[in-house]
Amino acid sequence: xxxxxxxxxxxxxxxxxxxxxxxxxxxxxxxxxxxxxxxxxxxxxxxxxxxxxxxxxxxxxxxxxxxxxxxxxxxxxxxxxxxxxxxxxxxxxxxxxxxxxxxxxxxxxxxxxxxxxxxxxxxxxxxxxxxxxxxxxxxxxxxxxxxxxxxxxxxxxxxxxxxxxxxxxxxxxxxxxxxxxxxxxxxxxxxxxxxxxxxxxxxxxxxxxxxxxxxxxxxxxxxxxxxxxxxxxxxxxxxxxxxxxxxxxxxxxxxxxxxx
Amino acid sequence: xxxxxxxxxxxxxxxxxxxxxxxxxxxxxxxxxxxxxxxxxxxxxxxxxxxxxxxxxxxxxxxxxxxxxxxxxxxxxxxxxxxxxxxxxxxxxxxxxxxxxxxxxxxxxxxxxxxxxxxxxxxxxxxxxxxxxxxxxxxxxxxxxxxxxxxxxxxxxxxxxxxxxxxxxxxxxxxxxxxxxxxxxxxxxxxxxxxxxxxxxxxxxxxxxxxxxxxxxxxxxxxxxxxxxxxxxxxxxxxxxxxxxxxxxxxxxxxxxxxxxxxxxxxxxxxxxxxxxxxxxxxxxxxxxxxxxxxxxxxxxxxxxxxxxxxxxxxxxxxxxxxxxxxxxxxxxxxxxxxxxxxxxxxxxxxxxxxxxxxxxxxxxxxxxxxxxxxxxxxxxxxxxxxxxxxxxxxxxxxxxxxxxxxxxxxxxxxxxxxxxxxxxxxxxxxxxxxxx
Numbered sequence: 001x002x003x004x005x006x007x008x009x010x011x012x013x014x015x016x017x018x019x020x021x022x023x024x025x026x027x028x029x030x031x032x033x034x035x036x037x038x039x040x041x042x043x044x045x046x047x048x049x050x051x052x053x054x055x056x057x058x059x060x061x062x063x064x065x066x067x068x069x070x071x072x073x074x075x076x077x078x079x080x081x082x083x084x085x086x087x088x089x090x091x092x093x094x095x096x097x098x099x100x101x102x103x104x105x106x107x108x109x110x111x112x113x114x115x116x117x118x119x120x121x122x123x124x125x126x127x128x129x130x131x132x133x134x135x136x137x138x139x140x141x142x143x144x145x146x147x148x149x150x151x152x153x154x155x156x157x158x159x160x161x162x163x164x165x166x167x168x169x170x171x172x173x174x175x176x177x178x179x180x181x182x183x184x185x186x187x188x189x190x191x192x193x194x195x196x197x198x199x200x201x202x203x204x205x206x207x208x209x210x211x212x213x214x215x216x217x218x219x220x221x222x223x224x225x226x227x228x229x230x231x232x233x234x235x236x237x238x239x240x241x242x243x244x245x246x247x248x249x250x251x252x253x254x255x256x257x258x259x260x
Numbered sequence: 261x262x263x264x265x266x267x268x269x270x271x272x273x274x275x276x277x278x279x280x281x282x283x284x285x286x287x288x289x290x291x292x293x294x295x296x297x298x299x300x301x302x303x304x305x306x307x308x309x310x311x312x313x314x315x316x317x318x319x320x321x322x323x324x325x326x327x328x329x330x331x332x333x334x335x336x337x338x339x340x341x342x343x344x345x346x347x348x349x350x351x352x353x354x355x356x357x358x359x360x361x362x363x364x365x366x367x368x369x370x371x372x373x374x375x376x377x378x379x380x381x382x383x384x385x386x387x388x389x390x391x392x393x394x395x396x397x398x399x400x401x402x403x404x405x406x407x408x409x410x411x412x413x414x415x416x417x418x419x420x421x422x423x424x425x426x427x428x429x430x431x432x433x434x435x436x437x438x439x440x441x442x443x444x445x446x447x448x449x450x451x452x453x454x455x456x457x458x459x460x461x462x463x464x465x466x467x468x469x470x471x472x473x474x475x476x477x478x479x480x481x482x483x484x485x486x487x488x489x490x491x492x493x494x495x496x497x498x499x500x501x502x503x504x505x506x507x508x509x510x511x512x513x514x515x516x517x518x519x520x521x522x523x524x525x526x527x528x529x530x531x532x533x534x535x536x537x538x539x540x541x542x543x544x545x546x547x548x549x550x551x552x553x554x555x556x557x558x559x560x561x562x563x564x565x566x567x568x569x570x571x572x573x574x575x576x577x578x579x580x581x582x583x584x585x586x587x588x589x590x591x592x593x594x595x596x597x598x599x600x601x602x603x604x605x606x607x608x609x610x611x612x613x614x615x616x617x618x619x620x621x622x623x624x625x626x627x628x629x630x631x632x633x634x635x636x637x638x639x640x641x642x643x644x645x646x647x648x649x650x651x652x653x654x655x656x657x658x659x660x661x662x663x664x665x666x667x668x669x670x671x672x673x674x675x676x677x678x679x680x681x682x683x684x685x686x687x688x689x690x691x692x693x694x695x696x697x
Contacts, residue, residue, distance in 0.1 A: 110613040111623030134306040134316075138361045145360065165291040166298050170360065188293070213269055213354070214363050220273045221319060222309035225518050225533055231312025235305070245363070246307055 006033060010048035011089075013037040015081050018089055019058035021051045022096055031097075035089035061096075069099035072107055076122060082154040085121035092118065129158035135236075136163070136174060137245045139200075140207050145172035146200060148243050156183045156192060164190050211245050218246040265354065268344050272320045275335050276370055279427070279483065280515045284316040284365035284400040286478030287422055295396030297359060297366070299422065299478075304365050317368035317402060318358055322346060322383050326372030330440040332429070332488050334520045335372045345374070348387040356395050366400030366422075367391070377408035381417055388420035400478070405455065407447045414451055415475070418458055422478040423510070426452050428503075431496050435489035438525055455480050456507045479510030486541060487534040488517040488526060492564035494555075497544055501555040504548065514541045540566040547573055550604050551597045574600040577637060584637040585644065589618045601634030621645050 009024065009032040011017035021035050036048060065074040073095075080092045094114045099106040109115045132155055138145035145167070149155075156176050163172065164185050174183045175198045182195045203211075241247040285303030305314040323345030326335045335341070346354075351369075358364045369387065371380050384403060391397040403421040405414050418424055426448055430436045433445050455476060462475035482503065484496055500512045516533035519526065544566065547553035551573070558572050559565070567575050577584065577600050586595055588610060596607040609627040613619055620640045625631055635645045 105616050108612050108616040110609055111617075111619060111626050113626075116626045130302075130304070133300070134304045134362075134365070136362050140361070147362070162298075162300075167296060167360070168291050168293045169296065210357050210361065213266060214358060214361070216266060216270055217273050217318070218307060218309065218315070220270055221277050221315060222311045222313075223277055223518060224311075226311035226313075226516075226535065228312035229310060232308045232310060235312060235314070236308040244307070245361070 008032060008034045008036060008048040009051050010036045010038070010042075011051045012053050013039070014053055015078075016055060016058035017051065017053040018081065018092065019061040020054055021089070022061045022093060023054075023057040024049075024051050025093070032090075032093070035093060037089065065096070065099070068103065069096075070104040070107060073099050073104070076107075076118065079122045079125060080118050082157060083121040083125045084152045084154075085117070085124075088121065091121065125153040125155065126158070128153050129155040131240070132159055133162050135240050135244060137243060138172060139203055139211075139245075141201060141203065143171060145170055147172070147174045148177055148198070149174060150177045150239070150243060152178065154179050154181070156181055159183065160185075160190050160192070211248070215246055215248075263344055265350060268346055268350070269320065269354070271342060271344050272322075272324060272346065273318075275324045275372075276319045276321045276368070278334070278515065278518065278520070279319065279368070279370060279404075280313070280513045281402070281425060281481055281483060281511070282314050282316045282319060282368065283423075283481075283511065284402075286510055287400075289398060289477075291398055292396065295398050296356065297397050297399030299366070299398070299400045306362070306364055316365045317400065318355055318364045318366070319368040320346070320351070320370075322351070322369060322371035322380070322387065323374050324372050325374045327375070328373055328440075328442040330429075330442065331523045331525055332439055332485065332517070332520070345383075346387075348383065348390050351387050352390040352395060352397075355391060356397065359397070359399055364399075366402070368402040370404040371406065373406060373408075377406045378410055378413055380406050381409040381413040385413065385416055385420065388417070392420055402478075405451050407443060407451055409451070411451075411454055414454060415458060418455060418476045419473055421476060423481060424455055424476045425481040425483070426455075427483040428499075429483065429485050430489055431484050431491045431499050432489070435491060439488065452480070452482070452507055459508070480507065481509055481511040481513060483513040483515055485517050486514050486538050487531075492559075493537070493541060493544075493566050494559040494561070494564035496541060497548075497555045497559055500541075500545060501548055512545060514538050514545070536568050537566065540568065540572060544572045552594055571600075573598070574633070585639045586637060587642065588624065588638050588640050589614060599634050599637045601630035601632065601637075 007030055009021045011021050018035070021032065025032060032049075034048075036042070042048060062074070065071075065077060077092050077096065080088055080095070085091060091114060095106070095118050098109070098112065098114060102109070106115060110119070128151055132149055132151060136147045136149060136159070138147045154176070156174065156179075159174060160183050163174065163183075167185070168188065171186045173185070175195065176182065177198075180194055180196055182193055182198070184191055184193065283303050284299065285301065287299050288301040289299045291298040303316060305316050307315040309315055321335075323343070324335045324341065325343045325345060326333075326337055329336045329338050351367075355364075355367045359366070369384055371384060373380050374383070384406075388401060388403065391401070400423075401421045402423040402425065403417055405417065405424050405426045407426060428448055430439060436443055436445060458475045459479065462473075462477075466474065484499070486496065496514070503509045503512055516535050516538040517527065517531075518533050519529040519531050522529050544553075544555075544558055547558065548555065553573075553576070558576060566572055570578070577598065583595075583598070586599055588596075593607055593611060596602055596610055597604065602610070606628045610619065610624075610629075613623065613627060618641055619627070621631065621635075624634070624640065631645070635648055638645075
């Protein structure tokens with residue numbers, strides 16, 4: 001099989017599309033050097049091969065993973081697609097090649113560069129999503145709860161289960177600003193949709209009051225004699241602060257930010 | 261005097277903050293339709309305060325009124341403070357509203373002793389019943405058992421909570437007598453034993469009846485104050501180990517003593533809290549719980565306190581060089597865990613990766629092993645790491661075996677030489693391991 005580093009696959013950016021790239025590579029007996037999602041500027045002379053999404057082909061690849069490799073590998077590939085690894089397409093592609101060659105053993109090849117990088121990217125995804133389980137902050141707009149997040153990985157599918165289980169009787173929305181997507185849960189049903197922009201109305205007095213109470217609790221609970229801004233920064237990096245109630249600059253109080 | 265919720269919250273969270281435990285771990289429970297809330301086994305941190313501690317639960321006191329006079333406590337009866345209390349309704353409403361906004365994972369409820377221990381516990385039960393039965397709250401609840409309350413009340417409290425704790429605070433009977441005259445070892449250990457036996461009872465009942473209600477399903481914990489009394493690390497760690505074994509506690513927390521009160525029996529208020537000592541105790545606690553260490557391996561009568569320069573595991577390794585170097589591709593899990601720089605996760609990864617072939621040093625790095633520390637104690641495929649300056653036998657062994665004292669450079673002036681290898685001191689080795697050079 002020729003390993004052509006100049007071969008470029010372009011696909012529609014969907015998971016199905018990526019599975020079709022794998023299908024194409026195996027049927028054509030060729031190895032792409034780049035798998036390009038939409039929205040990336042092609043370089044001057046590149047002639048990318050467009051891979052059309054096809055549910056049937058995608059299913060064939062996806063369903064073969066648990067049979068030829070393992071169901072853990074299938075899970076890893078699914079999660080890998082949600083990560084923010086810049087070369088996630090190639091990582092998944094090469095992981096699958098290894099998997100189809102070595103079978104379930106690929107999951108133990110932790111010192112292999114591809115396996116190691118893919119697992120690392122997935123760990124970043126799952127740990128970020130775990131953090132957001134705590135860092136998401138809802139505001140009540142009437143009966144509806146709304147939260148905005150700015151994650152690096154596409155964590156919404158992972159957060160969905162957790163929050164739907166937590167608030168079965170609420171109506172809520174988590175808006176992912178980075179990926180312009182929203183998780184909407186209403187009358188016991190959740191859906192994921194893409195929304196370009198979100199404008200929120202003013203909040204009412206009850207909401208303002210609870211924000212004030214929470215900020216005060218946040219300030220009070222810290223023990224002054226143990227002040228440790230660097231430790232806080234490690235555990236709660238600043239990029240999360242923007243959407244968190246306790247760091248929002250209120251009318252009167254402004255939280256002192258310790259630069260260190 | 262008219263005191264609103266804002267002031268109550270300020271006062272009652274300020275008084276509760278010295279309780280270090282803020283974990284929401286130990287139980288997986290899914291949400292119920294018609295209710296609100298679930299719990300996650302690993303626990304979830306919702307924020308981190310300026311002191312770097314996790315905020316997971318709404319940590320407040322029911323009231324800061326207290327009839328006891330424990331010298332180290334801000335709420336002692338002899339302290340001149342504004343005294344307030346939440347009503348069960350106020351507290352339940354606050355908890356639900358914080359929880360809906362995902363500020364918190366649940367409630368951590370403690371209390372000063374108002375009127376009597378029984379009366380206090382009754383107030384707490386009212387609050388929890390409101391949360392569990394009226395609001396159908398399924399989130400995490402950690403509640404403090406009040407020493408001196410009746411068994412029947414403690415039992416009722418335990419069926420409403422996920423975790424229960426009783427703080428031992430002072431690690432010895434003498435210290436207790438001196439600083440907490442209203443408490444005795446007995447008054448603390450008795451309810452602790454009650455909770456332990458109730459938990460065991462409840463788990464055997466669960467085997468028989470699937471829907472039997474659970475008593476303290478996330479287990480019991482306690483807290484020890486470090487540095488208020490002359491008790492040694494050895495004493496604290498042995499007590500900790502005993503609590504894990506005898507009372508099956510889920511966690512023992514340590515709290516570096518913060519001087520909140522001026523008293524002749526206490527360290528001066530200018531004292532810095534012994535944070536590093538507290539950190540070492542936590543490291544040792546981890547070694548007991550996850551690494552298969554025993555307290556007597558880490559400290560003994562001759563060395564009753566932890567070395568502040570080196571972490572307990574490294575210290576153990578330096579004192580047991582005869583067990584090293586360890587061959588990464590052959591060593592069993594229990595021994596891998598004893599290597600500085602290898603933790604539970606990386607040890608498990610080593611076992612997994614070994615199944616597909618031998619591991620070398622670059623492979624170890626990919627598995628997350630901290631080579632800077634581990635390199636002195638391991639071999640890969642029979643070889644030590646390339647370019648390693650200090651081998652784990654020879655140099656270190658000679659240095660360590662000689663005496664626990666450092667080898668100071670000779671006090672006599674020496675002729676300078678270009679090619680002499682500098683004499684390695686224990687300090688050098690320690691610095692190597694702690695990554696200071």
